[in-house]
Amino acid sequence: MDRHLALQCFCRVVETGGFAAAARDLNYSPAMVTKYIQHLEECTGSRLLARTTRRMQLTEAGERFYAYCRRVLDDTERTLGAIRAARDELSGRLVLAVPVSLTLTFLKDHLHAFHVAQPGIELELRLADRPVDLVRDGIDIALRGQARLDDSSLVAMPLMVIHRVLAAAPDYWRQQGKPEHPSGLSTHNCLPYLFGSDAMRWHFDGPGGPQTVDIHGNFRTDNSLMLIDAALRGVGVVLAPRVMMRAEIAERRLETALDDWRAEPRQLFAIYPSREHLPARVRTLLNFLKERLASSDG
Template identity: 30%
Template structure:
């Protein structure tokens, strides 16, 4: 059997293990399933070891496959670090960064931060994926993931807290003049409410006053998985929203929207940066991480 491109074969092995199948690996690497199969076959021949136990119904990594995968990941990262080191300097940082960012925060806040960063570092290219869904840093092969959450799950990833945002209950003066000012959370049941929810989540808002928590179950006038959508609806005087402050803070400052139920607080949202612990920190990624932190603090 002919010699193989070992670097490519390790990339294929990594994709197969993390994707769980040849088909998933082929999709990730934009290769044919036949190419994936041949690459694994040649790698097994080169190492004189069986990497997978395969049948028509399942595929299982062998002990040799597990060891090869662990070492392969490290070798690939070292190769990437070497290429970064040879092509990038502090004076002329360049290269590509793949990031994932929350949709609403990305549109409301990060778009401005990113524009400033790209003006300052024109040789660094960005591949930005925007989603409020949970994304896997490793499987998605992201250099950096920015995540908004009330509570970060335990993780083996390198994590840094960047900022804390508050929720705000608000409506337009015109809406409140027509429909009245809610004085307690239970009053919201008699109002048109704009409710953020992910699929399967419960439609409730929680308000906190002292040690007392009040849950209000809402029948939404508008329901969406993107808070940015609510801004124009609020400005059109169509209801009340419990919304992250970064979406509406300028409208509140200008008087277009009014905070209500200000005696109560809500859960906070923390913004974290996450990256793989076993990946070398490239110059360009360090610059982006530091730039975001400086812009937000």
């Protein structure tokens, strides 16, 4: 039996002066109200109400118990009200797990824009490329760029498509020659991203249909910025998000190759534990990112 409802019943019986009036007030049957009162008397081991055919009054134990019930119910309402108000306020701490390289090259401007727009929210960023446990680590939202998501109880909101391109330094291409087909990458020093689902096997789609290439190289790491830096130094060929190399490509410090072929893209997801009872600060950030990134050229 729901003890909170039992406490409500008892208080309404006392405050309305009778079982029938309390039943009407709570939209319960008189029999249900009677059952709740009997349950409380069994739990306390005391008679709480002295009842006759003409009148009803609290016993000494009933008076003590009524004061207790009133404190519990009033405190519950105050606490629930405060929690509901906090849920709807654009304030409080918002913990966001974000990928290192994509954040430092692209997402940082959007996150700073959100912080400026919502100064009441305490934005806490945790930069890491390894998977995180949202519940265990107290994370509200994780942003992740992946080809696809594993089955999960988490909610995943797609934010944008991340297009990846092949690039290398102009001197590297002059010395090694640009491949005309993905299969030509087998003779190049390719720079794999160790956390990628295609770290040592790159996938493309183009004029000749889908192609998969087993790549080899003498430099690999779990950080895309290090790979791009290696490519700038002429070490080899990098396959990375275009948004992370825009300036380098525009300034011709990196040149793309196989432009007629599309590397398997990534999708940026916002991942969070549940759709239910989202705090306003979480909903606001999700809507902000979805609106801004939907028009981004990834």
